[in-house]
Structure formats: C-alpha cells, structure tokens
Amino acid sequence: MGTRLHLEERSIAPAALAAMEASHPEVVREVQAAIRGNAVVVIGMAQNPHVKKVRKALDTAGVAHAYLEYGSYLSKWRERLAIKLWSGWPTFPQVFVRGVLIGGEDLTKAALADGTLKSSLLITATA
Numbered sequence: 001m002g003t004r005l006h007l008e009e010r011s012i013a014p015a016a017l018a019a020m021e022a023s024h025p026e027v028v029r030e031v032q033a034a035i036r037g038n039a040v041v042v043i044g045m046a047q048n049p050h051v052k053k054v055r056k057a058l059d060t061a062g063v064a065h066a067y068l069e070y071g072s073y074l075s076k077w078r079e080r081l082a083i084k085l086w087s088g089w090p091t092f093p094q095v096f097v098r099g100v101l102i103g104g105e106d107l108t109k110a111a112l113a114d115g116t117l118k119s120s121l122l123i124t125a126t127a
Contacts, residue, residue, distance in 0.1 A: 004088060024082035031068060031083055035096045039121055040065035043083060043094040046072035050105040051093045057105075061112050063121070065095075097121065 009017060034041045040058065042065050044051030051069075058065050070076045070083065080092065087094055087101055094101060095108045097120050102111055111117035 006088065020085065023085065024079050027070065027079045027082050028086045031086070034066050034068055035099050038066040039098055041096045042067045044069055044092050045080060048092055054093045054095060054105045054108050057109050057112055063117065
C-alpha cells in the first residue's frame with residue numbers, strides 16, 4: 001500500500017489551519033468517542049441509499065453497530081465535511097471496525113463477504 005497523499009501541516013498557513021481545526025470539533029470528538037466505545041460504527045446521513053444498504057448488510061450478517069447520523073443532503077453538510085476532513089474518506093457511509101476505517105458500502109460488503117470483518121471482530125475481542 002502507498003501512503004495517502006495529504007497536505008502537510010507545514011504547508012498550511014496558521015490562520016487556515018486554525019479555521020480547519022475549529023470546523024465542528026465537537027462532531028469529530030463525538031465520532032471519536034463512538035469509535036472508542038463500539039466495535040463497529042457507521043457514520044452516515046439520512047436519505048443516502050448507500051448508508052441504508054450498508055446498515056442492512058451489517059444487520060443481515062448479525063453484526064451489531066452504532067450509528068451516527070449527520071443531517072441529510074440539505075442539512076448539516078458542514079458537520080459532514082468536518083468528518084471527511086478528519087477521516088480522509090470522501091463519502092458516506094464511513095464504517096469503522098475496532099477503530100479502523102474500512103471504507104464505505106462496497107468495501108464493507110466485501111469485508112462481510114470474505115469474512116475479514118467478522119474475523120477482525122473475533123481476533124481483537126480475544127487478543
């Protein structure tokens with residue numbers, strides 16, 4: 001795997017960095033707390049069919065998960081942007097397993113299909 005490209009902090013003006021850090025830090029802290037407190041967390045938004053599909057796939061597979069919802073297509077877009085900036089993942093849903101971002105709908109369904117999601121839950125739980 002390669003290293004994800006991102007703008008280094010030294011390349012961001014102090015005023016811009018301060019504005020970025022001030023962008024809904026309470027939302028990011030809420031997401032971080034949910035990830036620390038739950039084995040599987042889905043971050044999503046109302047009306048998004050991909051969020052509904054990934055939650056249904058987890059339910060069907062018997063994988064309990066916490067769900068945090070931030071607005072819909074017309075609301076709370078700034079809160080969702082803060083989450084995207086923090087995680088680096090560009091879309092919703094964002095699915096975390098044992099603190100690790102595994103991706104969105106397609107990658108979560110693939111991890112369910114090949115057993116790696118449930119293995120991650122079992123390995124970490126018994127370690």
